[in-house]
Amino acid sequence: MNAAIPPLDLGWLLMESPGGTTHVGAMLLFKKPPGRGSLVREIVEAYRGYRPLPPFNYVPELLGAGAPHFREAESWDPHYHVQHLSLPAHSSYEDLLRLVADLHEPMLDRHRPMFRCWLIDGVPGGRFAIYTKTHHSIIDGVSGLRKLYEGLTLSAEPAIPTPPFAMPHPKSEAAAPTPALRKLTHAIHTAVTQIGAVNQISLGASRKALSAVLGSHVEGSLPFVASHAPTNAPPRQARGFATLSLPLQEMHRIGRRHGATLNDLAAAVIDHGLHSYLREVGQDHPHEFIAMCPVSLREDGDSAVGTRVSAIFVRLGKPEASMVDRLRQVARSVAIAKEELGALSADAAMTYAVALVALAGAGASTHLDRVGHPACNLVISNIPGGNATRYLNGAQLMGIFPVSALAASIGLNVTLTSYCDHMDFGFVANTAAISDVHALAEHTRRAFAECTAKTRVT
Structure with a gap:
């Protein structure tokens, strides 16, 4: 299935360069509950068990026949899009920030779905982080943050909700057929x-x-x-x-x-x-x-x-x-x-x-x-x-820092x-x-x- 690329989203794709990337992201910082050594691994395995849904499975087609459009990718590599990292022993919080900066640098591969996320263990203070980035052409800050919150729970009980990239996109209500004259009038207006x-x-x-x-x-x-x-x-x-x-x-x-x-x-x-x-x-x-x-x-x-x-x-x-x-x-x-x-x-x-x-x-x-x-x-x-405290697999979300x-x-x-x-x-x-x-x-x-x-x- 193909989807037309709106003008503003096309602009994000056309203006991008290695030094001027147009993906947006966030770093979520969590506090692990005691005695849950496998908590991060459980999240990684659960996330890799899902498939991305629109728009997270979109690949842009800017050249060739027809107008620029997104096509849905037929396959995806869960180990590429969901990665598990761990900071070395005795790392500092600043080491985490340097790692996120490094991960944020490169452009997203336009031959694959345009999102990636990393679960980063070993953050000092018994914490872990999730850093995720998505191309601006398929999501903006408001809708992106909304999806991140939807991927968390309001309870400290161990639970791993559907990750943001696999959430079904709400279907819009089917519009009644529009007469040709009205379509033409609307287009002119x-x-x-x-x-x-x-x-x-x-x-x-x-x-x-x-x-x-x-x-x-x-x-x-x-x-x-x-x-x-x-x-x-x-x-x-x-x-x-x-x-x-x-x-x-x-x-x-x-x-x-x-x-x-x-x-x-x-x-x-x-x-x-x-x-x-x-x-x-x-x-x-x-x-x-x-x-x-x-x-x-x-x-x-x-x-x-x-x-x-x-x-x-x-x-x-x-x-x-x-x-x-x-x-x-x-x-x-x-x-x-x-x-x-x-x-x-x-x-x-x-x-x-x-x-x-x-x-x-x-x-x-x-x-x-x-x-x-x-x-x-x-x-x-x-x-x-x-304003409500959120959790992921029993770990409390301590902060959510945009990486734009x-x-x-x-x-x-x-x-x-x-x-x-x-x-x-x-x-x-x-x-x-x-x-x-x-x-x-x-x-x-x-x-x-x-x-x-x-x-x-x-």
């Missing part, structure tokens, strides 16, 4: 809507780009007006990965105190940490960073295959701003950009995303992004999480998600851009501590 969206987006983007060239201060969503930053170094395959967990209740308290959202606060502490890190390594950036912040277009219950996202491009805080002032600056920028995106229809917002991916991919493949303005300086994304994509000379991606009482951050960096991503995560933690202290005083 859709085309007109998309052309109008492109015109609306193009005019707005052109106006902002021209204003930026002339030195004017522009606001709203700001793609392709960012100054070149150390994070825009030419992409290499090597990756760095670091994690951070912050208390969710305290984040809520600080946000409410300053009229900001969790997303605003997360972006502000990342921004503050990045400026501090670059100053420390002698790469001080004298301009405000522009961050791309993906926005999910999925409604409740939307389980469509592929990616359903758009994005806003947010001006972050001034380089010299205090943490509290930076939070207020970021909150204002985000509000203006959200209002601008909210004025678009869902179709227009998707068209916007397709156009941005196409432009970013073209800039990266021709190296024009090295002489012109990059799409942005970094990516900051918040994926909705869960790097593409188009954007060398830093920080994706976060909430779990129980904490917010888990996953920092993925092009090591040519950020040589010590663990230090960056530490600077981000210090930025949050500074914000906490200042908020208690004021």
